Amino acid sequence: MAEPRDDAELPQAIVVAPKRHRLSIVWIIPILAALVAIGIAVQRIRSEGPTITIVFKAAEGIEPGKTLIKYKDVNIGQVKAVQLTEDFSKVEVTAKITKRAAGLMVDDAKFWVVRPTISLSGISGLNTLLSGNYIGFEAGASENEQSDFIGLDAAPFVAGQLGREFVLKADDLGSLSPGSPVYYRRLPVGEVVAYDLAPDGKSVEIKIFVNAPYDKFVSTGTRFWKASGIDVIADANGVSIRTESLVALLVGGLAFDDPPFTPEKTRAPPNTVFTFYNDRASAMRTPDAVTHRYVLHFNESVRGLSVGAPVTFLGLPAGEVTGIGLAFDEATANIRPAVTIAFYPERLVSYATPSDRSDVGPLLKDDEKRRRAFLQRLVDERGLRGQLRSGSLLTGQLYVAFDYFPQATKARINWNRAMPTLPVVSSSLVELEAKVTNILDKIDKLPIEALGGAVKKDLEDLDVVLASANKLIKNVDTELVPTLKTDLEALQHALGSVERTLENADATLLGPNAPAQQELRDALTEFTRAARSVRVLIDYLERHPESPIRGKSDTMSGGR
Amino acid sequence: MSAAALGAAQSGLASCTTCGLLSRPAAPGQLGHCPRCGAALTARHHHSVQFTWALVIAAAILYVPANALPVLTTTTLGSSESDTIISGVVYLYQSGSWPLALIVLVASVMIPLGKLVALAYLLITVQRRSAKNSHDRARLYRLVEFIGRWSMLDVFVDAFIVALVQLEPLMSVAPGSGVVFFMAVVVLTMFAAHSFDPRLIWNPDNLGRHPHG
Numbered sequence: 001m002a003e004p005r006d007d008a009e010l011p012q013a014i015v016v017a018p019k020r021h022r023l024s025i026v027w028i029i030p031i032l033a034a035l036v037a038i039g040i041a042v043q044r045i046r047s048e049g050p051t052i053t054i055v056f057k058a059a060e061g062i063e064p065g066k067t068l069i070k071y072k073d074v075n076i077g078q079v080k081a082v083q084l085t086e087d088f089s090k091v092e093v094t095a096k097i098t099k100r101a102a103g104l105m106v107d108d109a110k111f112w113v114v115r116p117t118i119s120l121s122g123i124s125g126l127n128t129l130l131s132g133n134y135i136g137f138e139a140g141a142s143e144n145e146q147s148d149f150i151g152l153d154a155a156p157f158v159a160g161q162l163g164r165e166f167v168l169k170a171d172d173l174g175s176l177s178p179g180s181p182v183y184y185r186r187l188p189v190g191e192v193v194a195y196d197l198a199p200d201g202k203s204v205e206i207k208i209f210v211n212a213p214y215d216k217f218v219s220t221g222t223r224f225w226k227a228s229g230i231d232v233i234a235d236a237n238g239v240s241i242r243t244e245s246l247v248a249l250l251v252g253g254l255a256f257d258d259p260p261f262t263p264e265k266t267r268a269p270p271n272t273v274f275t276f277y278n279d280r281a282s283a284m285r286t287p288d289a290v291t292h293r294y295v296l297h298f299n300e301s302v303r304g305l306s307v308g309a310p311v312t313f314l315g316l317p318a319g320e321v322t323g324i325g326l327a328f329d330e331a332t333a334n335i336r337p338a339v340t341i342a343f344y345p346e347r348l349v350s351y352a353t354p355s356d357r358s359d360v361g362p363l364l365k366d367d368e369k370r371r372r373a374f375l376q377r378l379v380d381e382r383g384l385r386g387q388l389r390s391g392s393l394l395t396g397q398l399y400v401a402f403d404y405f406p407q408a409t410k411a412r413i414n415w416n417r418a419m420p421t422l423p424v425v426s427s428s429l430v431e432l433e434a435k436v437t438n439i440l441d442k443i444d445k446l447p448i449e450a451l452g453g454a455v456k457k458d459l460e461d462l463d464v465v466l467a468s469a470n471k472l473i474k475n476v477d478t479e480l481v482p483t484l485k486t487d488l489e490a491l492q493h494a495l496g497s498v499e500r501t502l503e504n505a506d507a508t509l510l511g512p513n514a515p516a517q518q519e520l521r522d523a524l525t526e527f528t529r530a531a532r533s534v535r536v537l538i539d540y541l542e543r544h545p546e547s548p549i550r551g552k553s554d555t556m557s558g559g560r
Numbered sequence: 561m562s563a564a565a566l567g568a569a570q571s572g573l574a575s576c577t578t579c580g581l582l583s584r585p586a587a588p589g590q591l592g593h594c595p596r597c598g599a600a601l602t603a604r605h606h607h608s609v610q611f612t613w614a615l616v617i618a619a620a621i622l623y624v625p626a627n628a629l630p631v632l633t634t635t636t637l638g639s640s641e642s643d644t645i646i647s648g649v650v651y652l653y654q655s656g657s658w659p660l661a662l663i664v665l666v667a668s669v670m671i672p673l674g675k676l677v678a679l680a681y682l683l684i685t686v687q688r689r690s691a692k693n694s695h696d697r698a699r700l701y702r703l704v705e706f707i708g709r710w711s712m713l714d715v716f717v718d719a720f721i722v723a724l725v726q727l728e729p730l731m732s733v734a735p736g737s738g739v740v741f742f743m744a745v746v747v748l749t750m751f752a753a754h755s756f757d758p759r760l761i762w763n764p765d766n767l768g769r770h771p772h773g
Contacts, residue, residue: 010573010582010583010584011583011584011595012584012586012595013574013583013584013585013586013587013590013591013592013593013595013601014586014592014593014595015586015587015590015592016590016592016593016600023610026607026610026611026614026615026755027610027614029614029615029618029748030614030615030617030618030621032618033617033618033619033621033622033744033748034618034621036622036625037621037622037624037625040625040629040737041625065641066641
């Protein structure tokens, strides 16, 4: 213990009644803290929306903790993580969705990355230039909740817009792209939303959206065709150029309309699949309900003939080529092109005059027996034959023409096969070719070699003849020429005597003092005088034509 | 035992913790109030350990939301970003300024945690009536008390930034709910440190023994 001290100096403490409590009130603080913490945790958990994953092809501008998911420009979630998928081919985006938007996460909800896009048809996503890319969202109609999504490559058509979506099946995309306009009577009424390759890769599926008031014009029978850019079609029908509008010219587009023959106009339900035609003409073509298929075995090259090439009957379009193949015939060791054609009898019926139509209809399409007999008769009696013809010299495209060739050899139609074979004749070009070939063949067949031999023989004979001629000349040289020389000398002698005789004659006749010349000169002088008198007489007579009758007048006398 | 080791409590006296005046108890078993400054006299703080424990536990509980909830929400051009203390540290570290990251980590994460651990350690040793390392524990206590006032640095910076950076619509900063909890942790640990009676380090025998108990 401490040492004793004087405590008296120290003041006395005062008494305050003590508060009695075993457990301090201070424990309220940790309890409160715990309550608050638990409350926050509960609220957090309760407000916790679902976590979803979206698979994108690329995470362009997506940043974890930053990129938002927006629906109608309202944040409904935020990207938490961006990772590569297990096969490293794509990007998996993990995002937290707010509690309130949890109900939107259904099967057919759509996600896509919104980025600034500038295209010929417009500018979109400009706000992302400042705020960065975000993930766009479009609600689906399904009820099934889903947490794993596959992101779209591009934004679907503006969400919430009234209208309907349709699917077009095309052979190729042409120059279409999302945003390409859809025209109805040259009025922009919608646009291309998306496109994708068909699962089998054999066609392209184009999704289009037609805005509300106009979507009612899309009926089940509506035809869609490409109005992309400039369509330059060079086929057996020649060259044609067609465009829908300037925008379509630049960015491509498509148009639709009902063909005039559409029987019933029922509105097409959304997502109806339509065939996408390449041009208006093919789109508007009457649907050929009745199709007869035939095979033509040509004996010539079918280069220039393409599937879809027209088949004409007496110059009228009546069908099209549906296939080009080869027919093998082992018995005759022959491989020939086999061209399958589709024959649309309804078209021929439509060409018939109205009065005939009722009769022609059953003949061409309904009554099988009559049709066969009729066709056989055409082949037999008229000489109906198929022929390849050049449709356009420019493109060299071929088409199949049916015409009458009365002189054609007899042929039968074999109706027993699935596709009857119709007889053919070779094309005029081929005929021409055949003729030329024929001529060449004939030339080829000429016995030029034998002729050559004969000529050679003749030449040899000639050689012999010439040799004998040579010999003859030599004989002449040695035998004839000496005799000739003596003959010539004798001739010279004779000529000398002739010369002497002539010199004598000259002296008598032509010498200056020759009497003959003197006399001749006198005679000539006399003749000149006579001629002068005659001239005077004639002159006088001309002036005085009456003188032979009246005699010489005095006044006029003394002329000379 | 030296004279220095002899406490007022052992000699039946009480020293005022406010003005330091040593006085005799008012009555046996009742210390009363300081005659000079009027503060309640206690041989040892009332329920010191209990109090401290309660505050330490409350602080520990609130330490969780303080770190889990964002302390700062930055909105830049439409995209907002919420940062917790840890994510801020991570961000700083990743952006290369690791010294800053270290400072924030130490000041905002380690120190509050360290304070809680230190106080818990002191409380446990006191409750176990341990007499070991008394000097070290006293030094630890002083450190905890000293550091307490600096722990609000985060809250200060937060408030500062929120007040300054209001560049609507380009950029704006809003405080997150985490900062409230962080503040609560700091305040509670300060109270805890205060309510802990360091005299117990020296003679834990008085623990729970109240003159009027």
